[in-house]
């Protein structure tokens with residue numbers, strides 16, 4: 001049985017809820033439910049450049065999405081959910097630290113709740129790491145981006161707002177990458193490297209502002225050499 005504990009965060013495209021899943025005879029666990037809004041309730045629309053080069057099924061569904069009928073808007077929300085779920089599975093399998101994906105149902109994904117004690121883990125943007133923690137977090141970021149690159153993928157919307165940090169009270173906090181529906185293919189997407197470059201700058205700039213001597217261009221070169 002699932003019990004909803006209320007909203008964790010309202011984002012631009014989706015709301016995230018905390019959910020308790022109780023299975024008879026087993027321990028209950030907390031999950032995060034990300035529910036995509038249908039298009040008319042979205043505050044943000046992704047540029048088509050994200051999905052350029054993606055192969056789509058040409059179907060009644062595609063036409064409905066193109067003409068933006070009510071039916072089309074529902075489908076669009078569930079496609080983003082489906083895309084995020086499939087990507088989470090792929091990244092998890094590739095050893096990139098993302099929330100473990102549990103299930104997808106229509107426009108909602110259930111995944112591991114990234115916690116900090118009994119609360120949600122903070123976003124990197126809201127953390128104030130010590131110099132040692134900063135180096136440790138950067139090392140994990142580089143590793144995660146190289147693993148993505150080795151899959152010929154780039155996050156495409158990476159920033160300190162789409163990275164959670166678990167265990168900021170200890171010496172070795174864990175960095176978890178979230179919000180992956182727009183992950184893009186570096187080979188087939190003509191804008192892939194441009195997005196990757198922006199991801200590198202968003203992240204490196206934050207670490208530089210916190211006092212770490214790192215370079216976005218060096219990071220980009222490392223990720224690209226893992227990809228080709």
Ligand SMILES: Nc1ncnc2c1ncn2[C@@H]1O[C@H](COP(=O)(O)OP(=O)(O)OP(=O)(O)O)[C@@H](O)[C@H]1O
Pocket residue numbers: 008009010011012013014015016032034099111112113114115120121123161162178179180
């Ligand atoms: N698995 C999770 N565990 C804990 N918190 C989460 C999880 N997934 C998302 N969150 C929280 O919900 C927020 C929104 O999630 P996400 O970034 O995936 O959605 P979004 O709609 O793209 O939001 P935004 O517009 O802020 O980018 C995150 O910043 C984070 O604080």
Ligand SMILES: [Mg+2]
Pocket residue numbers: 011161162179
């Ligand atoms: Mg986000």
